[in-house]
Amino acid sequence: EGFPYFVRGRDSARRYITELFQTRITMYDGAMGTMIQKHKLEEDAFRGDRFKDYHMLIKGNNDLLSITQPHIIRDIYEQYLVEGGSQLIGTNTFSSTTIAQADYDMQSLIYELNYDSARLAREACDKVTAQDPTKPRFVVGAIGPTNRTASISPDVNDPTARNCTFDELVAAYYEQCVGLVDGGADILIVETIFDTLNAKAAVFAVNEYLEHAGVDIPLIISGTLVDQSGRTLSGQTGEAFYASVRHAKPICVGLNCALGASAMAPFLKRLADCAECFVHVYSNAGLPNAMGGYDDTPADMARENLVFAENCWVNMIGGCCGSTPPHIKAIHDAVKHLKPRPLPMLTAPRMWLSGLEDFTVEGTSNNVGLPFVNVGERCNIAGSRKFKRLVMEGKFAEAMDIAKDQVEAGAHVIDINVDDGMLDGLTAMQKFVKMAVTEPDVAKVPFMIDSSKFEIVEAGLKWCQGKPIVNSISLKVGEEKFIEHAICLRKHGAAVVVMAFDEQGQAASKQDKVRICKRSYDILVSEPVCFPPEDI
Numbered sequence: 001e002g003f004p005y006f007v008r009g010r011d012s013a014r015r016y017i018t019e020l021f022q023t024r025i026t027m028y029d030g031a032m033g034t035m036i037q038k039h040k041l042e043e044d045a046f047r048g049d050r051f052k053d054y055h056m057l058i059k060g061n062n063d064l065l066s067i068t069q070p071h072i073i074r075d076i077y078e079q080y081l082v083e084g085g086s087q088l089i090g091t092n093t094f095s096s097t098t099i100a101q102a103d104y105d106m107q108s109l110i111y112e113l114n115y116d117s118a119r120l121a122r123e124a125c126d127k128v129t130a131q132d133p134t135k136p137r138f139v140v141g142a143i144g145p146t147n148r149t150a151s152i153s154p155d156v157n158d159p160t161a162r163n164c165t166f167d168e169l170v171a172a173y174y175e176q177c178v179g180l181v182d183g184g185a186d187i188l189i190v191e192t193i194f195d196t197l198n199a200k201a202a203v204f205a206v207n208e209y210l211e212h213a214g215v216d217i218p219l220i221i222s223g224t225l226v227d228q229s230g231r232t233l234s235g236q237t238g239e240a241f242y243a244s245v246r247h248a249k250p251i252c253v254g255l256n257c258a259l260g261a262s263a264m265a266p267f268l269k270r271l272a273d274c275a276e277c278f279v280h281v282y283s284n285a286g287l288p289n290a291m292g293g294y295d296d297t298p299a300d301m302a303r304e305n306l307v308f309a310e311n312c313w314v315n316m317i318g319g320c321c322g323s324t325p326p327h328i329k330a331i332h333d334a335v336k337h338l339k340p341r342p343l344p345m346l347t348a349p350r351m352w353l354s355g356l357e358d359f360t361v362e363g364t365s366n367n368v369g370l371p372f373v374n375v376g377e378r379c380n381i382a383g384s385r386k387f388k389r390l391v392m393e394g395k396f397a398e399a400m401d402i403a404k405d406q407v408e409a410g411a412h413v414i415d416i417n418v419d420d421g422m423l424d425g426l427t428a429m430q431k432f433v434k435m436a437v438t439e440p441d442v443a444k445v446p447f448m449i450d451s452s453k454f455e456i457v458e459a460g461l462k463w464c465q466g467k468p469i470v471n472s473i474s475l476k477v478g479e480e481k482f483i484e485h486a487i488c489l490r491k492h493g494a495a496v497v498v499m500a501f502d503e504q505g506q507a508a509s510k511q512d513k514v515r516i517c518k519r520s521y522d523i524l525v526s527e528p529v530c531f532p533p534e535d536i
Helices: 013-023 032-037 043-047 062-068 070-084 098-104 107-131 166-183 196-213 238-248 261-274 298-310 325-335 385-392 396-408 425-436 454-461 479-492 510-525
Strands: 088-090 138-143 187-193 219-223 252-260 278-284 316-319 352-354 358-360 413-416 447-450 469-473 495-498
Touching: 032 062, 032 070, 043 062, 062 070, 062 107, 070 088, 070 107, 070 325, 088 107, 088 187, 098 107, 098 166, 107 138, 107 166, 138 166, 166 187, 166 196, 187 196, 187 252, 196 219, 196 238, 196 479, 219 238, 219 278, 238 252, 238 261, 238 352, 238 358, 238 479, 252 261, 252 316, 261 278, 261 298, 278 298, 298 316, 298 325, 316 325, 385 396, 396 413, 396 425, 413 425, 425 447, 425 454, 447 454, 454 469, 454 479, 469 479, 479 510, 495 510
Parallel strands: 088 138, 138 187, 187 219, 219 252, 252 278, 278 316, 413 447, 447 469, 469 495
Antiparallel strands: 352 358
């Protein structure tokens, strides 16, 4: 109610940011690493007194500087706030997870790294806000992608190999959230996403933490398209990326890193056209030169970012690799007179799925022109003798050809079912999904994770970077378990098939079918499940 004033602890950051992003194009900060490099720090500076006898080299662990050189990090924050005009600044925590810090054997420092970095940012923001309370400054807790990929095999000879699991990522991100919020973060950002499965693990962890802590903190999600194909490293288009993470209800989505501003334009437009929330961009200062540096001047970045603002594609702009406070100031001066992207009008709910590409169920017709979604049922042990034989014999690569054939024949969705009394379904489901997500001709369509055993469903979901359908859940396990299963699926962002079963068995009469389906639906859309109706 006090906009443009904001009192932390009294006012809602979500409400304030919502009004701010609709009032003016808001400035994020620029690169932390670029500013640190300007100090030309050597090994001794990274070690400080505390780690002077550390057992390995730690130069390059920029996040550690929040502990060993806090004055440098605080000064960088203040430069972006004062000189750059940033109203939101990201914490120096891009690699502050147990997974990323394992390179330096510093996993035990995770809470301290995140807490200290957020606390330094909090102090800088409070100091600058006190000088002009009409422009409050916000701390954005930065959650990086880690140096592992959950969707991509590190072994060219084994497409099912992975160097991390979904559960390991969730645990690492959860621990990071605790330190960031305790240190004073107002907002959380999952950034530089090159593998959407990593991002799904991060937003799962964020929402688990927020639920456990009983706090409301806005979430920003920022993807990275690695080249002119307009796809993430794990192969998704921008639209598919958004469809995969929109269940997390981000306040803002956007793109950062990898490309310079001019190269980002067509992909940012496509994201701005489809996103239901606010949109941001923070590009690199051009592409890296032969020496690994960035050549775009503040004037260059301002000119190229002006295009985004003039087209009303963005609500927040910042800078990534190579950008500095002068870059942010130049962009701010160029766009400050322009209006932000308006929030799109509400539209009718629709089931919006994704593989490597997005797929909207509404308005779809199949390969013979009928208004149906074709689900390929031949990667189902009950639907194909050949598939069953190949899976039983462990010939998963040959079984993948069945999936490819179905997509070529017009399947919009591929059903995967490995339920059989003579098979370890848990292992088989994970192996097949892990292989399928690395096959572009298969993975471009959404999956239907199909099993009568919920632990197999959940295992399949944890290797699926897109937004799949789960087949199925029902009330035959009892209302308590039904609710538990439904909440789990909602947290993973999956759509769901609900069977007309209840505790007494399968619905036979018309009255039973209506009664069970209505009861199931009413439970799903009500507290505590709150399942999106269009995904049922």
